[in-house]
Amino acid sequence: MRKSIAVDMDNVIADIESHFLSTCEKEYGLKLDRELLKGKPEADAFPKDVIRKLLYTPGFFRSAPVMTGSQDALKNLMEDFDVYIVSAAMQFPHSLPEKFEWLAEHFPFIHWKYIIFCGDKSKVNTEFMVDDHVKNLDAFKGKPILYTASHNLNIMRHTRADDWDAVIKIVRTKN
Amino acid sequence: MRKSIAVDMDNVIADIESHFLSTCEKEYGLKLDRELLKGKPEADAFPKDVIRKLLYTPGFFRSAPVMTGSQDALKNLMEDFDVYIVSAAMQFPHSLPEKFEWLAEHFPFIHWKYIIFCGDKSKVNTEFMVDDHVKNLDAFKGKPILYTASHNLNIMRHTRADDWDAVIKIVRTKN
Numbered sequence: 186m187r188k189s190i191a192v193d194m195d196n197v198i199a200d201i202e203s204h205f206l207s208t209c210e211k212e213y214g215l216k217l218d219r220e221l222l223k224g225k226p227e228a229d230a231f232p233k234d235v236i237r238k239l240l241y242t243p244g245f246f247r248s249a250p251v252m253t254g255s256q257d258a259l260k261n262l263m264e265d266f267d268v269y270i271v272s273a274a275m276q277f278p279h280s281l282p283e284k285f286e287w288l289a290e291h292f293p294f295i296h297w298k299y300i301i302f303c304g305d306k307s308k309v310n311t312e313f314m315v316d317d318h319v320k321n322l323d324a325f326k327g328k329p330i331l332y333t334a335s336h337n338l339n340i341m342r343h344t345r346a347d348d349w350d351a352v353i354k355i356v357r358t359k360n
Numbered sequence: 361m362r363k364s365i366a367v368d369m370d371n372v373i374a375d376i377e378s379h380f381l382s383t384c385e386k387e388y389g390l391k392l393d394r395e396l397l398k399g400k401p402e403a404d405a406f407p408k409d410v411i412r413k414l415l416y417t418p419g420f421f422r423s424a425p426v427m428t429g430s431q432d433a434l435k436n437l438m439e440d441f442d443v444y445i446v447s448a449a450m451q452f453p454h455s456l457p458e459k460f461e462w463l464a465e466h467f468p469f470i471h472w473k474y475i476i477f478c479g480d481k482s483k484v485n486t487e488f489m490v491d492d493h494v495k496n497l498d499a500f501k502g503k504p505i506l507y508t509a510s511h512n513l514n515i516m517r518h519t520r521a522d523d524w525d526a527v528i529k530i531v532r533t534k535n
Contacts, residue, residue, distance in 0.1 A: 189483060269483060275472035281456035297450035297479045304473035308364060308444060310485030 254349035429524035
C-alpha cells in the first residue's frame with residue numbers, strides 16, 4: 186500500500202518568507218535583513234502590525250512565489266506516495282479560496298481530493314509530514330521532517346531538510 | 361485524554377436535503393416528493409442539471425438551514441469530547457468561505473482550530489465519525505456513525521443514528 190505524505194504550504198511549497206520580505210519593502214519601504222530573522226520566532230522577526238496587516242490583506246497568499254524545487258519534488262514523490270497538501274488555513278479564512286486557486290495554478294497535478302485545509306493538524310494521519318512548524322511536527326504520529334525556515338533554525342529535535350532535494354532523500358531513505 | 365469526534369456538515373449539521381427540496385421548488389418550480397428520494401443515491405434522486413447548478417451557485421451552502429438538534433448536541437458532546445467539523449468541501453471551492461461563515465454564524469462555539477475542510481476524509485484520524493456518506497465511513501479507522509439521510513436508508517453496515525439524540529446516545533455508550 187502506498188504511504189502518504191502531508192506537505193505544508195507556507196514556507197514549504199510557498200515561499201512566504203521571501204514574500205514577506207519583498208512585500209514589506211514594496212508596500213512599506215521596510216528593508217529587512219534576512220540574516221536578522223535567523224533563529225527568531227516568526228512573531229518576533231517582523232514588525233507585528235505589518236505582519237498582521239499582510240496576513241489579512243486579500244491577495245497576499247494568492248501572489249506568493251513557489252518554493253524552489255517544490256513542484257518537481259512533489260511530482261517525483263507522487264510516483265510512489267500519496268501526497269496530501271495540508272495547510273493550517275482556518276485562522277485566515279479569506280485565504281481559503283486564495284490557497285485553493287494558488288494550488289490550481291502552481292500545482293495543477295494535485296487533485297482536490299488531496300487537499301486538506303485545517304485549523305490544527307493533530308488529526309491528520311499520514312506516514313510523513315513535511316512542515317516548518319514544530320507545533321505541527323511535535324503532535325504528529327508519523328515521521329516528521331522539519332523544512333528549514335529562518336524561524337526554526339534553533340530547533341534540533343526533528344529530522345531537518347534544507348531544501349526539496351533533501352526531503353526526497355529523507356523520505357526515500359526512511360520509507 | 362479526551363476522545364475526538366469528526367462531524368460532517370452536509371446532511372449532518374446542515375440540512376442540505378431540505379435545502380435542495382425547497383430551493384428546487386423556489387428557483388425551478390420543481391416540487392419533489394421527499395418520499396421518492398428514499399433509498400436512492402443522491403446522484404439519481406435529483407435532476408442532475410439542477411443539482412449541479414445548485415451546488416455551484418454562490419450562496420447555496422451559506423443559506424442552508426441548520427439540522428434540527430445539532431447545535432445543542434454538539435454543545436453537549438463538547439463537554440467531554442473534542443468535536444471537529446470535517447467537511448469534504450474541495451470539490452466546490454467557492455463553498456470554502458461560505459461554509460466557514462455558516463459555521464461562524466450557526467456554531468460560533470466551534471473554534472477555527474476544530475475545522476477541517478478536505479477532499480476526502482481518509483486521512484482524518486478521530487475516535488468517532490458522524491457522516492451520511494458510507495464512502496467516508498468505510499475508510500474510517502475509528503467508530504463510524506451513519507447519520508440517516510434519504511440516500512443512505514438501504515445501508516446496513518454501520519451503526520445508524522436517525523437524529524442527534526441518537527448520536528449522543530451512541531457516542532456516550534460506545535465511549
